[in-house]
Amino acid sequence: MKTEAKLFLFMVIFFAIVTPIYVIMTWDAAVGHPEVIGTTVLVLTLLFCAMIWGLLARTGRSTGARPEDRADGEIIEGAGALGFFPPTSIIPFWSTIAIAIMLLGAVFGWWLTLLGAGLGIYAALGWAYEYYVGDYQH
Structure with a gap:
């Protein structure tokens, strides 16, 4: 360091x-x-x-x-394990879409920002609970 x-x-x-x-x-x-x-x-x-x-x-x-x-x-x-690397996930894609919709809301209308914020909440919850559901649950 x-x-x-x-x-x-x-x-x-x-x-x-x-x-x-x-x-x-x-x-x-x-x-x-x-x-x-x-x-x-x-x-x-x-x-x-x-x-x-x-x-x-x-x-x-x-x-x-x-x-x-x-x-x-x-x-x-x-040598040895470098750390934990998560498996593939679709959640970063939804996070990117949510941010893009929220930024477009400033251009086309604030209602679009609210829609993007809702999708952002879904994406944040998806990231938080990614390892509790599906194939990679523990």
């Missing part, structure tokens, strides 16, 4: 430097504020990178050094 944390720390420092420069460069004296969308995007990118950096740094400290992080690490130390 040490290498990944360093990469995200670099991005945090980069966006912490670039964001104020962007705000200064796009400041519009007539309006009294900088360009809104670009500033918002840069601030959110800075915050998201800081969040991921914090998670990786904290996880790296609590779990210790992985074989990839050590100079004397052996390939065999990384």
